[in-house]
């Protein structure tokens with residue numbers, strides 16, 4: 001590992017101070033059995049074979065009618081894949097597996113309470129349940145092909161049942177993450193113009209049965225105030241026959257699904273043969289403030305892309321037991337709990353609750369008990385488990401062949417714990433970088449073929465040709481040590497089709513910055529802007545620095561939050577970190593660090609000093625934090641992402657915005673009291689922010 005100095009950077013560049021990490025080789029045991037173990041696969045997907053290379057993915061599916069055209073670029077930049085082809089997503093995920101593997105488990109659902117029964121759902125049973133619910137949706141609720149139906153569901157099997165029932169009929173589903181507020185759900189109902197809401201009475205989280213139906217009432221009110229009336233609320237019950245909510249059932253509007261289903265027992269619904277480019281679902285990204293942005297994903301393009309990437313990057317075989325520990329309410333869950341794994345006919349594990357309930361050994365007990373051999377989760381979960389149960393994995397007898405990390409850059413230190421302790425040095429890690437908008441992976445190593453490098457996702461995945469541009473559209477060369485805006489040069493089947501109902505916003509957000517010719521039907525003129533900062537090492541591997549919006553500009557030095565956080569987390573006592581900007585008269589902005597400690601450590605000046613010093617050592621004087629705050633916990637969303645904007649608000653004595661979606665809202669006042677009274681005592685109160693600065697702080701840190 002080389003030493004690091006401070007690089008001179010211009011205003012528009014993001015400073016990079018990473019040191020190179022050592023490589024890790026793919027484990028030999030994985031290689032023989034891997035789906036992608038022939039190096040020729042890179043050649044098959046090379047740029048000269050574009051777009052034909054993706055037929056390999058489309059051929060993983062069963063088509064009612066084969067496509068005539070692979071890629072249609074006639075209406076730029078609304079690229080269309082598999083034109084003329086027809087298929088049904090539910091048939092591909094369920095029906096076509098019945099003959100060979102009807103008795104095999106499609107899902108294994110693990111409830112949060114350990115004394116409740118784990119449920120195994122075979123492909124046959126899943127098929128029956130989907131058909132019955134589809135019949136109900138159609139005949140009772142009046143859902144028709146092309147309609148949108150909003151779900152606000154927790155992590156229960158009824159969620160994929162509902163999704164696949166919609167897919168069967170060509171109804172577009174729009175699942176809102178269960179931890180979101182009723183208001184967030186209401187705004188998404190309005191945007192998608194849904195007439196039906198599918199929800200649940202209650203679910204378990206951290207040992208408590210949470211009332212969930214209450215949120216439906218708020219959602220309907222918010223929607224109604226904007227002129228959209230939900231006609232039917234279909235309420236699944238966590239325990240059929242028992243209702244666990246304070247919310248009254250409204251006559252003629254709210255119905256218990258388990259009661260209605262009595263009338264649909266054994267019914268079958270013919271699958272709709274859908275055009276490849278018909279929308280399959282909407283997934284909203286961003287938007288506790290501002291208009292929510294519904295990524296519209298297609299049937300044929302999306303499904304082929306998630307099937308292909310699940311096969312080669314997750315190395316899923318039908319006989320694997322695969323556990324993606326994410327929430328289906330996010331794109332990761334749609335692509336890599338439901339659609340990808342089921343398209344390949346494997347067994348997908350779903351877990352209802354939090355990682356540490358009732359203790360931090362839980363995930364490893366589940367893995368041991370169910371024989372999980374592929375594990376997939378996010379850095380926030382890994383950090384949490386490392387914090388509270390660093391020695392737990394060794395106590396359980398499970399063996400992973402591949403492990404995935406997704407959602408944000410993983411600090412190399414955390415990566416190493418994942419590799420050595422969780423993976424027991426037997427598993428390949430795929431650090432999969434991608435976005436809600438992209439349907440599936442963009443950057444990752446192929447687990448059996450490419451070396452891993454902690455903190456770097458790897459090269460672009462098969463068929464994805466990446467490029468980094470500077471602010472002027474000049475290509476940033478690999479190995480230059482310079483960062484810039486990472487883009488995808490070519491279209492690919494998993495890319496969203498548009499922002500639901502807002503084509504102009506789609507073009508403006510993702511294409512306008514680097515489009516070379518707005519009339520051009522040549523895709524080469526339309527690079528796709530991801531919105532992340534990245535740097536490419538000499539070996540071609542990409543390191544993602546985080547969202548461009550999360551950059552902290554100190555006197556013209558643009559510092560990536562993740563780089564600061566990766567430095568600080570190396571301090572032995574530190575479990576979690578967050579970097580935020582504070583307005584500073586002299587330097588525009590300066591960095592403040594928040595850290596939470598591992599259990600058993602007490603806050604001390606020594607730790608504060610260590611954090612400061614390591615940042616100065618790894619990044620430079622410019623990044624030296626103005627303050628390091630040791631806090632009991634970070635404000636987090638229900639999906640575990642740290643809400644940097646809330647901490648930034650506190651540090652700047654500014655409005656922290658809506659905290660109702662936090663998993664731990666009470667921590668906000670506690671941190672505010674601690675930090676602001678210390679600042680007042682030191683005479684370190686920043687001036688009042690201008691409205692623009694206020695907006696910037698509020699927008700800091702993309703959390704959804």
Ligand code: WTA
Nearest residue numbers: 406407408409432433434435436544547704
């Ligand atoms: C970040 C989640 C680094 C990135 C699939 C992206 C990552 C945003 C990684 C999208 C990764 C996701 N390494 N950064 N492996 N995966 N990101 O829409 O900033 O919830 O733009 O999609 O998460 O988040 P989203």
